[in-house]
Structures are given as structure tokens and as C-alpha cells.
Amino acid sequence: MKLGKFEFHLIRESTVRFDGGAMFGHVPKSVWNRLVSCDRFNRVLTACNCLLVKADGRNILVETGMGTKWSEKARGLYELQGTSFRDTLAPHGLRPEDIDTVLLSHLHIDHVGGLTEYGADGTPRLVFPNAKVYIQKGEWMAAHNPDPRSVPSYSGEDFDPAEEAGKLHLLEGDGELFPGISCEVTGGHTVWHQIFRFESEGKVLYYLADIFPSPAHLKPHWVMAFDLVPLEVMRARARLLPRFKEEKALCLLGHAPENPIGYIVEQDEKDRFIPLEKED
Numbered sequence: 270m271k272l273g274k275f276e277f278h279l280i281r282e283s284t285v286r287f288d289g290g291a292m293f294g295h296v297p298k299s300v301w302n303r304l305v306s307c308d309r310f311n312r313v314l315t316a317c318n319c320l321l322v323k324a325d326g327r328n329i330l331v332e333t334g335m336g337t338k339w340s341e342k343a344r345g346l347y348e349l350q351g352t353s354f355r356d357t358l359a360p361h362g363l364r365p366e367d368i369d370t371v372l373l374s375h376l377h378i379d380h381v382g383g384l385t386e387y388g389a390d391g392t393p394r395l396v397f398p399n400a401k402v403y404i405q406k407g408e409w410m411a412a413h414n415p416d417p418r419s420v421p422s423y424s425g426e427d428f429d430p431a432e433e434a435g436k437l438h439l440l441e442g443d444g445e446l447f448p449g450i451s452c453e454v455t456g457g458h459t460v461w462h463q464i465f466r467f468e469s470e471g472k473v474l475y476y477l478a479d480i481f482p483s484p485a486h487l488k489p490h491w492v493m494a495f496d497l498v499p500l501e502v503m504r505a506r507a508r509l510l511p512r513f514k515e516e517k518a519l520c521l522l523g524h525a526p527e528n529p530i531g532y533i534v535e536q537d538e539k540d541r542f543i544p545l546e547k548e549d
């Protein structure tokens with residue numbers, strides 16, 4: 270998909286089933302289950318949606334999904350079905366070595382797992398050896414000194430090799446990263462969770478990661494049990510939704526299992542997600 274100078278390609282790195290209670294927090298199952306189906310273990314199908322961006326000679330990957338470093342037991346627990354970046358990038362004429370920039374919203378295992386893989390000697394190594402990795406400094410600090418609740422959400426094997434290779438670029442707050450590409454800290458899901466905005470020739474696309482993980486999460490108060498600061502999630506959504514509509518921006522939802530790119534429009538005084546493929 271072209272948008273001004275940007276060429277965007279959705280990379281669905283994996284599908285994974287997360288517990289419905291974890292995905293919808295305090296919302297009763299009798300309510301969320303009307304909108305979203307689950308399997309007999311109460312698990313909801315989600316995807317780890319990554320984005321390949323080509324612009325100004327750069328090959329940028331936003332997020333890296335679950336990756337391949339999972340035991341059989343864990344794969345079964347989440348019904349994880351993944352693909353390697355070597356396979357998903359090939360149709361776009363790229364190898365993992367061609368990626369020069371990786372942008373990360375935060376360092377949870379389902380967003381940064383694909384940054385590394387186990388080498389033949391069983392130690393983690395970078396999947397994108399030539400890429401500089403961009404993350405908020407506050408998120409980096411939190412991942413290395415996690416609160417008790419966040420301990421299972423982070424694994425140093427996913428991101429420490431980037432620092433060891435001198436490939437880490439720590440951000441401090443909002444700002445422009447490259448011409449037309451900026452980051453914005455939303456907080457909420459993690460304290461330093463960030464989203465990415467792409468603008469060219471008056472057209473805008475947002476990569477929304479876990480602040481809007483699926484169409485069902487457009488309702489500001491439908492927060493996930495995973496969200497560390499739920500009130501901040503609600504505030505961020507209330508702040509961002511009017512802007513998305515005003516800018517007529519394309520929005521990429523981090524975990525929507527199908528058609529994750531679309532517009533947010535108001536219908537009957539409610540915000541609705543209109544997937545691109547259905548609109549076109």
C-alpha cells in the first residue's frame with residue numbers, strides 16, 4: 270500500500286490465542302463474547318501485526334512479534350502459529366539483513382520476541398543484524414527492573430543482544446525519528462508505551478500497538494487486564510480518537526486478527542473501525 274512517499278506492507282508475524290479475561294479485563298464475558306468469539310479454553314484469537322515501511326531508501330520494521338524462541342509447551346498454551354521474517358519479508362524483495370531500523374512500542378514478549386532467535390549454539394542472536402532498534406529509555410529501564418506483575422512479560426533474551434551489539438537507540442519522549450515518522454508516548458499499557466505516526470503528502474497512518482489492540486478496544490473503558498495503568502489507557506484513547514477522525518488517519522491495530530488496518534469513524538455516536546479492505 271502506498272501512502273505519499275511511504276510504502277507499507279502488513280506483516281502478520283503470528284497468530285496467538287490469549288485468555289479472554291486477560292484481553293478484556295473487568296468487562297464480563299457475557300458482554301465481550303457477543304463481539305468476540307473464544308475457544309473452549311476461553312482463549313481469543315489475536316495476531317501479532319508488524320509493519321514493513323519503505324521510504325527514503327530505508328527498510329523499517331515496526332514491531333517483531335512473538336518470534337521463534339518458544340518451547341513446545343508454550344506454543345500449545347497459546348496455540349502459537351508463527352512465520353519467520355525470512356519468509357514474510359521475501360515477497361517484498363527483502364532479507365532480515367536488509368532491515369536497517371526496528372521501531373518498538375514496548376518490550377513485552379509478544380512485541381519484541383522476534384528481534385532475536387536461538388543460534389546453533391543455543392544462545393540468542395539478532396534476527397536483523399544491521400538494524401538499529403528504537404525504544405523509549407523509560408521502557409528499557411522498566412524491562413530491566415520490572416515490577417512483580419511485569420516479570421513474566423519481559424525476557425532479556427529478546428532485547429539485550431541489541432544493546433550488546435551497540436544497536437540500541439534509546440528515545441526520551443515524543444519526537445520525529447525520520448522525516449515524516451514520529452513517536453508519541455501514550456503510557457497506559459506500560460508506563461512508556463509508544464505509538465508511531467507516519468505522515469506524507471497530507472496522509473497519515475498510525476501504528477497503535479497495544480493502546481488500541483483490536484476493534485473491540487475502541488471503547489475507552491474496555492481495557493485489558495494486561496494494562497498496567499488502566500486510567501491512563503482510557504485517557505490516551507479519549508485524547509487520540511478525535512485526532513484520528515479529524516486527520517482521517519489510517520490506523521493499524523496491534524493485535525486485530527484480520528483486516529487490522531482501517532479508519533475510525535463515528536456512527537450513531539459510537540466510534541467504529543472500518544477495515545480498509547471492506548471500505549475499498
Ligand SMILES: [Zn+2]
Pocket residue numbers: 375377380458479495
Ligand atoms: Zn504489551
